[in-house]
Amino acid sequence: MPPISPLVLNLAVALGIGLLIGIDRERRKGDGPGRAAAGIRTFTITSLCGAVAVIVGGDLLLAVVTAGVFAMAGLAYWQARDQDPGLTTEAALVATALLGGLAIHEPDLAAGLGVIVAGLLTARTAIHRFVRSALTEEEVHDGLIFAGATLVVLPLLPDKAMGPYGALNPHTIWIVVVLVMGVSALGYIAVRLVGARFGLPLAGLVSGFVSSIATIGAMGARAAKNGDLLGAAVAGAVLSTVATFVQLTLLIGATDTATLLALSVPLACGGGAAILYGGVFTALALRHKVERQDEPGHAFSVRSAILFAALLAVILVASAALQDWFGNAGVLAVASLAGLADTHSAAVSVASLVASDKLDAHASIVPILAAVTTNTLTKMIFAVISGGAAFAVRVIPGLILVLAATWAGAHFLG
Secondary structure (H helix, E strand, O other), rough: OOOHHHHHHHHHHHHHHHHHHHHHHHHHHOOOOOOOOOHHHHHHHHHHHHHHHHHHHHHHHHHHHHHHHHHHHHHHHHHHHOOOOHHHHHHHHHHHHHHHHHHHHHHHHHHHHHHHHHHHHOOHHHHHHHHHOOOHHHHHHHHHHHHHHHHHHHHOOOOOOEEEHHOOHHHHHHHHHHHHHHHHHHHHHHHHHOOOOHHHHHHHHHHHHHHHHHHHHHHHHHHHHOOOHHHHHHHHHHHHHHHHHHHHHHHHHHHHHHHHHHHHHHHHHHHHHHHHHHHHHHHHHOOOOOOOOOOOOOOOHHHHHHHHHHHHHHHHHHHHHHHHHHHHOHHHHHHHHOOOOOOHHHHHHHHHHHHOOOOOOHHHHHHHHHHHHHHHHHHHHHHHHHHHHHHHHHHHHHHHHHHHHHHHHHHOOO
């Protein structure tokens, strides 16, 4: 049996795109004299026209065909403007022609975009209901701010060391702002979907894989805003530490197996303590009936996010100053200073020394746990600043318990 030509497969993709989009339009075109002009046959033929145009005349002929489709779609809209003022079908028809042409060069991309277009068309009612009824004006505003912070501001910031001791990287610091806003928004969405008792602990655990420090800051802000969510916010804050130990295990294991074996007991003890303490507050939160749920409003506080980033910048400068004054007095000092901002990078650095036979695996335990200790100190500071006394007196004992369990595991190893 001769192999199927790639051109035939690309034409099949174009045919599938037209059929997929055309099925939805056929179901919505209506009946009788007032029915819409384009259905499954029109969309399928349009997609094939785009594909054939590319095969026969390249991109120039595709542009001509697309212009013709655009003209016909415009005429159909003008004739039906009194019955249906929307432009969805006409825009979809033009998109189908372009996707048919794209299928010849990039069939995978064209197929994916075709599915997205068909999905948007099919989910019209749900999307309209969500935008008009579920979303508030504040949420739309916050979404625009987050998009601007991520897609506009972040790419413009220089990604290089600046400031005192070269300790400040504007790009990295702004990532902290984005993370804090994102974690807070994730918690907000979780609360809106499943309620505070379930949403905040779940959001804290998931967000911890992004940044446990940012998660604790966001949960503290949530607790300060609504005291009824204090228990759930504490659970989310402590459960974020579980993610820290999971990430440490994965990163150290990927860097050096011997280091992971040496730290297996301390990491297991610390992670187990975090699960236990966070589980207790999760159980309390599930039993506690929230009298005052958060009203739909802002998903995050830009001011809080910037304050958190400013605090981290101060810690970075202080760490760099100490390192400059006292020098690299061994692996322990460097790991401890690095842990103030990020325990993972410090742990990977020490594990890399073991992998390159510059450090014994057993000797890596103390430097890595020192990084965990100083990182926990940063978390405590964020807990106090973001959530106030009520939040801090519940989170800090849990962090101390986790830290004590981790060092106890190291002591067990002797």
